[in-house]
Amino acid sequence: MPIMAHVSPLRNLHALAEASFIAYGMPPGASETARGGAHAGEAYPAVEVVETFGDIEGEYAALRKGCVMLDQPQRATIEVTGGERHEFLNRMLTQNLRGMPEGRAARTFWLNRKGRIDADLRVLEPGSRTLVDVDVHAAARAVATLTAYIITEDVAIADVTPAWHRLALHGPTALPLLRAISGPAAEGLATPGHVAQLAIASRPVIADRQDATGEPGVELLMRAADVEAVWHELLEAGGEHDGSAQGPSKPGNGFRLRPAGWHAFNIARVEAGWPVYNIDFGPESLPAETGVLNDRVSFTKGCYLGQEIVARMHALGAPRQVLVALRIEEQPSGIIHAAGGPPGPAQPLAGSPVFLPASGGDEGEIIGAVTSSVVSPMLGGVPIAFAQVRSKWAEAGAELRVGAENRRLKAAVQPSLRFWPRP
Numbered sequence: 001m002p003i004m005a006h007v008s009p010l011r012n013l014h015a016l017a018e019a020s021f022i023a024y025g026m027p028p029g030a031s032e033t034a035r036g037g038a039h040a041g042e043a044y045p046a047v048e049v050v051e052t053f054g055d056i057e058g059e060y061a062a063l064r065k066g067c068v069m070l071d072q073p074q075r076a077t078i079e080v081t082g083g084e085r086h087e088f089l090n091r092m093l094t095q096n097l098r099g100m101p102e103g104r105a106a107r108t109f110w111l112n113r114k115g116r117i118d119a120d121l122r123v124l125e126p127g128s129r130t131l132v133d134v135d136v137h138a139a140a141r142a143v144a145t146l147t148a149y150i151i152t153e154d155v156a157i158a159d160v161t162p163a164w165h166r167l168a169l170h171g172p173t174a175l176p177l178l179r180a181i182s183g184p185a186a187e188g189l190a191t192p193g194h195v196a197q198l199a200i201a202s203r204p205v206i207a208d209r210q211d212a213t214g215e216p217g218v219e220l221l222m223r224a225a226d227v228e229a230v231w232h233e234l235l236e237a238g239g240e241h242d243g244s245a246q247g248p249s250k251p252g253n254g255f256r257l258r259p260a261g262w263h264a265f266n267i268a269r270v271e272a273g274w275p276v277y278n279i280d281f282g283p284e285s286l287p288a289e290t291g292v293l294n295d296r297v298s299f300t301k302g303c304y305l306g307q308e309i310v311a312r313m314h315a316l317g318a319p320r321q322v323l324v325a326l327r328i329e330e331q332p333s334g335i336i337h338a339a340g341g342p343p344g345p346a347q348p349l350a351g352s353p354v355f356l357p358a359s360g361g362d363e364g365e366i367i368g369a370v371t372s373s374v375v376s377p378m379l380g381g382v383p384i385a386f387a388q389v390r391s392k393w394a395e396a397g398a399e400l401r402v403g404a405e406n407r408r409l410k411a412a413v414q415p416s417l418r419f420w421p422r423p
Contacts, residue, residue, distance in 0.1 A: 006047050006136050008073035009165055009227045014050050022051040022262060024074045025137065025278075047074045047136055050261035059260035060377060063213060063268050066256025067171035069234055070265055076139035077164040077221065078132040082155040085130050092146060093121065094287065094310070096301040102127040103188060103195050105208045109287055109296045110142055115309030117285050118145055120277035120296070124195050124221075126206050131221065133208075135277050136161065149305075165227045167220040169234070170213045170265065173255040177238050178207065178218060180255075189218055201226070201233035213265065214272035214422050235259070267374045270384060273325065273418030279350075280323055280371040280386050288313045289388065291323035291417050318391035321368065325417045326354070328383040328402055329410035347383045348373045348404040354387050355401040355408060364401055364408070367393050378420040383409075386417065 008014070014021075025046030050071055052059060062068050080089065090097040095108035102125050110119040119142040122133035134142055143159045150157070169177065178186040181200055188196035189209045198205045203226035211217045222230055238257025275281060281290040287297050287310055297310060313319055330345045348370045355364035368389030376384045385402065393400060396415040401408040 006073050006076070006161060008048075008071050009224050010071050010231060011048065011073075013228065013231070014053075014071065017053055017259075019050045019053045019261065021048045023047070024049045024262065049074055050259075052261040052263050053259050056261075056263050059258065059264035060267055062256055062258045063171050063215065063260060063264055064378075065172065066258070067169055067173040067177055067238060068258060068260035068264065069231070069238075070168040070170070070260055070262075071231075072166045072168055074136050075166045076134050076136040076159065076161040077166070078134060078139060078143055079158050079160045080130040080132065080155065081158075082153070084154040088150070088153050088155045089123065089130065090301070090304075092149060092304055093123070094297040094304055094306075095123075096298040097123060098301070100125050105193050105195050105210070107292075107296050110146065111287070111304070111306030111310070112145070113305065115286055115306040115313075116283060117277070117281065117287065117290070118142060118283060120281075122208070122210070122219075124206065124208055126195050126197060131206065133166065133219065133221070137278055138283075163224055164221060165224045167222075167227070167231065167234075168217060169220065169257075170217045170268070171215050171256075173238075173257070174216045174218050177234070177255045177257060181233070181237050201229040203230055205230060212272065212274045213268035214418075214420060215268070266372070267376070270372050270374045270386065271376050271378050271420040273416060275323055275372070275386055275417065281388070286310075286313060286319055288319040289322050291386075318394075320391065321388050322391050322394045323371070323386055323388055323417065324394045325414040325419060326370075326385045326387050326400065326402060326411040327379075327414055327419065328385060328404075330382045331407070331409060345375060345381060345383050346404045346407060346409055347375055348385055348402045348409070352403045354389050354411070355403070356393065357399060357401055358408075367400070370402060376419060384419050385411070389413075 023046035059068055093108040093110055095106050105124045108121050108123060109117050110121055112118050119134050119138040124131045139159050139161060143157050147157050182198040185196055185198050188194050189207055192209045192211050195208045198207050203222055206221040208219050210219050238255040275291055287293050350370055352370040353366045354368035355366055358364040368387050370385045370387045373385040375381055396413055398413040400411045402411045
């Protein structure tokens with residue numbers, strides 16, 4: 001039976017608002033067979049996400065100055081129940097989850113026997129059960145492979161994605177907005193890594209603080225049947241509108257909330273140094289290659305699947321390749337942008353090769369590839385990118401070249417993945 005694409009409960013609402021959509025999925029040709037997944041021979045279909053509601057610049061500005069709300073059909077939810085679930089997950093995953101208290105969240109990897117990343121997980125502990133946020137394309141594989149290790153433990157693992165859905169708020173006014181709607185319950189979100197149980201539009205919502213854009217960010221998990229009511233309640237409370245159901249906030253509203261799409265979020269998350277599974281690293285990656293090793297892996301906990309490989313690589317030093325941040329020398333592309341504006345900067349695409357600088361008659365050796373690339377408003381409109389490059393050339397300050405529009409642009413490796421920290 002073919003695997004059906006996950007469709008947002010808000011899909012028709014977004015279409016009525018004249019949103020444009022893009023496909024969010026695995027690279028072309030990728031399948032669960034190639035990646036060792038549970039559904040041999042079946043390619044996972046791409047998931048439609050909103051690209052923009054028609055004003056990318058306005059959506060990005062709202063994210064930095066007010067608040068945006070994102071619909072996230074590309075995220076899946078796994079439910080883990082049973083009295084021994086904490087001990088089981090601690091034995092399986094890379095982060096130390098022993099004694100994880102109610103009201104907390106942790107990011108962690110689920111590895112296979114070869115130490116490759118089967119899933120990048122966000123583990124939430126709201127009480128009575130454990131919920132796991134995961135890329136929708138990795139959910140079935142994670143459930144199947146984790147379940148295979150349950151022997152006699154009191155643990156049950158289920159993909160509950162059809163019953164749940166996730167929204168997100170990002171921006172300086174995200175927390176004040178939630179406090180205004182939900183009262184004291186939202187105070188628990190003052191610090192990243194915390195989980196709170198809120199009521200929005202009289203519907204229960206599990207909220208967890210995750211600052212993916214450099215601004216305060218809150219992930220909102222709710223029953224799929226409640227999504228539309230929560231969406232409308234947030235829009236009503238967060239901004240005055242131009243008369244349409246999803247119109248932009250008018251000036252003067254303190255929260256300045258507006259719906260936004262992937263494009264604006266993607267710019268902000270690259271600026272903030274936030275790589276994404278299945279985009280910047282994936283099922284063939286080792287933890288040491290991701291750029292987020294220390295955020296996902298504990299080197300003081302007991303054994304877990306794949307630990308020997310992780311520990312050996314950590315002891316030996318650099319992996320074969322690693323994710324780095326590249327600031328690219330701005331050069332006009334010659335392409336005239338909308339409204340007859342001046343040429344914009346040349347920008348590499350995902351998959352563009354990264355070269356060593358040419359010396360003499362040498363063309364320059366290919367040492368990696370771009371995984372994400374945006375033009376950064378916070379850095380004055382210069383192109384920035386994440387790229388997987390050979391570790392030998394991943395030191396901060398290394399000068400490389402990136403292919404863009406049939407040219408090779410100068411690029412410098414940055415000290416960390418984060419290009420722009422909020423002052």
